[in-house]
Structure formats: structure tokens, C-alpha cells
Amino acid sequence: MLTGSxxxxxxxxxxxxxxxxxxxxxLVVAALLGLGALLVFQSALVHGGLTLVSEGRxxxxxxxxxxxxxxxxxxxxxxxxxxxxxxxxxxGSGTMECxxxxxxxxxxxxxASGQDVRVxxxxxHRQSMAMSLALADNLPDGPALLAIGLAPIRLTTxxxxxxxxxxxxxxxxxxxxxxxxxxxxxxxxxxxxGVIPGFFDYLGSYVRARDGKAGRxxxxxxxxxxxxxxxxGAKGHLPLGKRxxxxxxxxxxxxxxxxxxxxxxxxxxxxxxxARERGFSVALYDxxxxxxxxxxxxxxxxxxxxxxxxxxxxxxxxxxxxxxxxVKLTDADFADLFHLLAPGxxxxxxxxxxxxxxxxxxxxxxxxxxxxxxLPEVQPRVAD
Numbered sequence: 001m002l003t004g005s006x007x008x009x010x011x012x013x014x015x016x017x018x019x020x021x022x023x024x025x026x027l028v029v030a031a032l033l034g035l036g037a038l039l040v041f042q043s044a045l046v047h048g049g050l051t052l053v054s055e056g057r058x059x060x061x062x063x064x065x066x067x068x069x070x071x072x073x074x075x076x077x078x079x080x081x082x083x084x085x086x087x088x089x090x091x092g093s094g095t096m097e098c099x100x101x102x103x104x105x106x107x108x109x110x111x112a113s114g115q116d117v118r119v120x121x122x123x124x125h126r127q128s129m130a131m132s133l134a135l136a137d138n139l140p141d142g143p144a145l146l147a148i149g150l151a152p153i154r155l156t157t158x159x160x161x162x163x164x165x166x167x168x169x170x171x172x173x174x175x176x177x178x179x180x181x182x183x184x185x186x187x188x189x190x191x192x193x194g195v196i197p198g199f200f201d202y203l204g205s206y207v208r209a210r211d212g213k214a215g216r217x218x219x220x221x222x223x224x225x226x227x228x229x230x231x232x233g234a235k236g237h238l239p240l241g242k243r244x245x246x247x248x249x250x251x252x253x254x255x256x257x258x259x260x261x262x263x264x265x266x267x268x269x270x271x272x273x274x275a276r277e278r279g280f281s282v283a284l285y286d287x288x289x290x291x292x293x294x295x296x297x298x299x300x301x302x303x304x305x306x307x308x309x310x311x312x313x314x315x316x317x318x319x320x321x322x323x324x325x326x327v328k329l330t331d332a333d334f335a336d337l338f339h340l341l342a343p344g345x346x347x348x349x350x351x352x353x354x355x356x357x358x359x360x361x362x363x364x365x366x367x368x369x370x371x372x373x374x375l376p377e378v379q380p381r382v383a384d
């Protein structure tokens with residue numbers, strides 16, 4: 001029963017009658033208003049609206065990579081880097097685990113290059129090339145180097161899985177560039193509601209992850225994002241455990257590489273085209289792989305993708321770094337077949353910084369800028 005003044009009861013009664021209205025014209029107007037509201041909400045969401053709430057209160061779990069990178073993009077749109085050169089890291093969890101942290105890597109690159117450099121990681125677990133393209137499409141203007149991690153798993157994604165990106169799943173980022181490619185690679189038009197379906201998926205998973213049960217956080221609690229799946233002190237699998245699933249991993253990667261590598265290499269080429277149009281420099285690099293456990297050629301996948309990526313690097317005049325040639329990693333440096341532990345990261349980062357600095361210097365040299373000449377592969381320093 002309604003309580004309060006007659007005027008208040010009258011307003012609520014009118015509102016209730018409006019919801020029960022069956023006049024077609026009224027329903028059409030209501031639908032248009034609802035659609036307009038959703039489009040306005042989407043515009044706010046993809047133009048930095050995420051930053052209205054602190055990231056910690058939006059994370060579903062501490063390793064919520066997809067929310068984290070979407071939030072970083074929103075922050076960059078709100079406060080883009082100015083004169084400082086920026087290196088954006090793209091890649092999967094292999095990239096996430098190959099450096100200590102963004103601040104120390106940035107300091108190492110700055111020291112090696114003699115420039116003031118900031119490193120921003122946009123890496124996330126199972127990040128496909130199409131995800132990297134969508135993120136790169138949202139970067140602000142300014143001097144930047146896109147460092148793109150390569151690995152077998154980065155070239156095996158099924159395009160059907162990437163088609164979900166058009167509706168904001170699992171990445172709450174809208175990419176006009178990816179939408180323009182939708183018909184060619186996914187056989188469909190961009191989603192009418194943009195990333196709104198992905199946002200509702202996010203809300204559902206947020207509520208499920210934050211039910212406050214069994215030690216899980218409650219709604220609105222602030223979480224700290226975990227930059228590593230294997231933080232300092234974490235232990236890896238035993239050598240036998242690493243080798244137990246090697247044959248299965250290699251068979252799977254060979255099969256999926258044959259099926260989907262052409263698509264994923266096309267997505268990588270779209271990143272290179274975008275970078276050329278936007279004036280970004282690019283450096284390709286190989287993510288660490290546990291060659292001690294799985295063999296150096298990964299059942300032929302590694303030499304195959306390197307040859308293809310080398311051709312793309314030459315075609316677009318971008319650097320191809322080979323950090324692994326000058327870092328002596330052992331089985332003990334890896335948690336499994338793909339991810340470095342803290343001691344391994346300490347070995348990898350100095351050489352990564354040196355080669356990124358070399359790529360940065362080559363890309364900004366007056367000769368390269370004037371002539372647009374092709375950049376050679378960055379060669380590793382010969383170990384003593």
C-alpha cells in the first residue's frame with residue numbers, strides 16, 4: 001500500500017500505469033529512449049568512464065587481467081602521456097611474467113637509452129593478437145613504441161573466439177578498427193549494442209565472484225591487482241610435472257597453429273598497419289619458452305612463426321628482438337613451460353631493457369625518421 005501525501009501517491013500511480021501501458025507508440029518511444037540511454041552509457045564507458053570508480057573496487061579477482069587492461073586504457077585516455085616516450089607491452093601471461101615490474105623496466109630502458117621512458121604493460125593472460133589490436137586502437141597519440149610479444153599460443157586463437165570482442169567480451173574495450181574488419185574475418189557486422197553485452201556479462205561475473213563466501217571479497221571491497229601469477233617466492237612445478245604434459249601441449253599447438261596461424265598473423269599485420277598510420281614504432285619480441293622441457297623448436301611451430309613474423313618485420317620496417325639468444329635460462333627459472341619465476345625475471349629483464357632501448361633509439365634516429373628505412377633485427381650482445 002502506498003503511503004505519503006496524495007501528490008506523492010498520484011505520481012507513483014502514474015508511473016505504475018506507464019509501465020503497464022500497451023499503446024504501441026508509447027512502447028516504441030520507450031524502446032528508443034532505452035536504446036538511447038544504453039548508447040550514452042556505452043559512450044561514457046569506452047571514453048574513460050571506468051575511472052569514475054577506483055580499479056580496486058571493480059576487480060573481480062586479484063588477477064582480473066581483462067578489467068585491468070581496460071582500466072589502464074581508460075586512464076590513458078583521461079591522462080595521456082605528454083612528452084615522455086612510452087613503451088606499451090602487449091602479450092600473454094608469458095609477457096606478464098618476464099619482467100619484474102613496469103617501474104624498474106622503465107628505469108632500465110631509460111638508463112640504457114639515455115631517454116626518459118615510461119613502460120605501460122597491457123599484457124593479459126591468453127591475450128590474442130586481436131585483443132592487442134583492440135588495445136592498440138585505443139592508445140592516445142604521442143611518441144610510443146609498441147612491444148609485441150610472440151609465442152606459439154599467441155598464434156593459435158580461433159577467430160570465432162575473437163569475434164566475441166565485438167560485443168565487449170571478455171575485454172570492455174571498443175575498437176573501431178576491429179569493427180571495420182569484422183565482416184572480413186568473422187563474417188558478421190559489429191554488435192548493435194557495442195560493448196554493452198560484455199558489460200552485463202562483467203556485472204554477472206562480478207556479483208558471482210564477490211559474494212563474500214568462502215573468503216571471497218564482498219561487493220565494493222577494494223582489491224589490489226596482482227601483476228604476477230607467480231610472485232616472488234612462488235615455486236614452480238617439479239621437472240617431472242613440467243614434462244608430463246609436454247606432448248599434449250605440442251600436439252595441440254601444432255594442430256591449432258595449422259588451423260589459425262594465418263588469421264592471427266593477419267591480426268598482427270593489422271597492428272603493424274595501425275602503428276604505421278598512427279606514427280608508433282614497433283618491436284616484436286619472443287616471450288620466454290622453456291626449451292629445456294619442450295625443445296627449442298616447439299615441434300616446428302617456433303621456427304615457422306618466427307619466419308612469418310620476420311617477413312612482416314621486414315615488410316613494415318620494424319624491429320624483431322631476440323632476447324632469448326643472450327639470456328641463459330634453465331628449467332629451474334620456469335614455473336612450467338611458459339612462465340618465468342622471480343629469478344628468471346631477474347635474468348631476462350636487463351637484456352629485454354637493453355634491446356628495447358636499442359629499438360627505441362633506432363626508431364627515433366634522424367636518419368630513420370627522414371628516410372623511413374627498414375629497421376634491422378636487434379642483435380643480442382655476445383655473452384662473455
